[in-house]
Amino acid sequence: MLILDAPAAMRSWSDARRARGASIGLVPTMGALHDGHLALIDAAAARCEEVVASIFVNPLQFNRPDDFDTYPRPLVDDIEQCRQRGVTAIYAPTQESMYPNGFETFVVPGSLSEPLEGAGRPGHFRGVTTVVAKLFHAVRPDVAVFGRKDFQQLALIERMVTDLDMGIEIIGVETVREADGLAMSSRNRRLTPSQRAAAVVVPAALDAAAAIIDAGGASADTEAARRSAVELIAAEPLARLEYLEVVDPGTLREPAGPAQALLAVTAVWFGDVRLIDNQLISGLLHSADG
Ligand code: PAF
Numbered sequence: 321m322l323i324l325d326a327p328a329a330m331r332s333w334s335d336a337r338r339a340r341g342a343s344i345g346l347v348p349t350m351g352a353l354h355d356g357h358l359a360l361i362d363a364a365a366a367r368c369e370e371v372v373a374s375i376f377v378n379p380l381q382f383n384r385p386d387d388f389d390t391y392p393r394p395l396v397d398d399i400e401q402c403r404q405r406g407v408t409a410i411y412a413p414t415q416e417s418m419y420p421n422g423f424e425t426f427v428v429p430g431s432l433s434e435p436l437e438g439a440g441r442p443g444h445f446r447g448v449t450t451v452v453a454k455l456f457h458a459v460r461p462d463v464a465v466f467g468r469k470d471f472q473q474l475a476l477i478e479r480m481v482t483d484l485d486m487g488i489e490i491i492g493v494e495t496v497r498e499a500d501g502l503a504m505s506s507r508n509r510r511l512t513p514s515q516r517a518a519a520v521v522v523p524a525a526l527d528a529a530a531a532i533i534d535a536g537g538a539s540a541d542t543e544a545a546r547r548s549a550v551e552l553i554a555a556e557p558l559a560r561l562e563y564l565e566v567v568d569p570g571t572l573r574e575p576a577g578p579a580q581a582l583l584a585v586t587a588v589w590f591g592d593v594r595l596i597d598n599q600l601i602s603g604l605l606h607s608a609d610g
Contacts, residue, residue: 321402322409326417327458333409334372334460343368346461348452351375352392352506353401356496360465361405363493367463373402374411374455376418380426381447386592392506411459418454427453427484429476435572436585437472437596440562448473449480456488464488469495469503471585471598472572495597497523503597515590518558522588525549526599529566529584538578538604542566545584553588562587562594569600580605 324330334344345364349357357373364371375398382388395412402410426446433445456464466474474492481488496504501523502516511519532545546566553561564586568575575582585598 321399321407323399324409324411325414327413327454330372330409330411330413330458331460334458337370338460342370343462344370344372344459346455346459346464347371347373347407348455348464348466349373349375349398350377350391350506351398352394352509353398354496354504354506354508356467356469356504358401358405359496360467360493361402361407363491364463364465365406367491368461370408371406372409372411372459372461373407374413374459376411376413376451376455378447378451379415379419380450381444383441383444387594390510392509411455413458418451426450427480429480432472432476432479432572435567436563436565437587440587445473445476449476452477453480453484453486456486461488463491465491465493467495468492468600469505469597471569471583471600475569475572501527503595505595507593507595510593511590515558515593518556519588519590519595521553521556521559522586522595522597523599525552525564526584526586526597528552529564530599530601533566533582533584533601533604538580540582540604542575542582549584549586553586558590560589562589564588578605 324333345368347360347364377391379388427449429445429449438445478490481490500520502519529545529549533540550564553559566582566584567573568579569581569583581602583598583600587596
């Protein structure tokens with residue numbers, strides 16, 4: 321397994337592999353790998369001969385310096401996990417090679433970046449689309465794999481690939497959860513034991529909203545579903561809700577009418593750790609039709 325640390329080196333490795341007819345799958349990460357990332361690597365390996373995992377903690381997408389500073393960086397362990405999972409190359413660019421002095425060009429996402437995460441984290445998605453575009457240019461993958469836990473991020477990347485004619489197939493992989501339902505996240509390791517125990521309220525709240533919507537079908541009372549999920553989180557003393565919304569998964573905004581699918585999506589703080597999660601509730605028009 322090769323480790324490459326600059327765009328030019330990455331590009332020449334990829335060009336050489338492609339010249340030999342190999343397909344390339346990219347799994348972009350910020351490291352601190354867990355089973356959720358390993359599922360992304362498996363999805364890339366199922367489709368491509370070569371699997372590149374990128375590991376880069378991207379300063380552009382952090383709107384709080386303390387979050388960037390405390391983001392876990394267990395690089396040696398990450399490299400070992402990649403090796404064991406059959407990754408063929410790790411792309412771990414240095415900050416200087418990604419953002420040299422004079423860097424000033426960005427990929428600016430549109431309206432999909434405004435609600436939800438975009439409302440509370442100004443500049444976050446501009447940082448994500450910029451770094452992902454740079455990773456795509458360095459690796460030039462056939463396929464790139466992202467987790468559905470970051471639903472809005474996945475939607476924006478699909479939009480970017482279409483709008484900028486990037487010709488890369490984007491694959492979304494289901495969220496991997498702990499036994500009690502908590503979505504796996506690199507940030508989970510920063511929770512204290514009591515916060516970790518309390519964090520189970522996040523998937524439980526989404527389940528509660530989904531159950532009300534499922535029962536109501538296409539004409540479900542989404543506001544009642546939202547309220548009952550909010551109440552569950554409010555009842556957990558260690559949790560501080562940032563937002564919990566039930567939205568149209570296509571627009572990420574309030575549904576305009578009866579919907580085929582809805583997305584319950586939330587961001588919740590436990591101390592200074594911010595967790596996000598979502599649940600897609602599909603087949604609603606079908607269930608309303610009986
Ligand atoms: O989801 C992540 O880990 C990051 O946002 C990504 C896609 C690697 C870009 O830095």
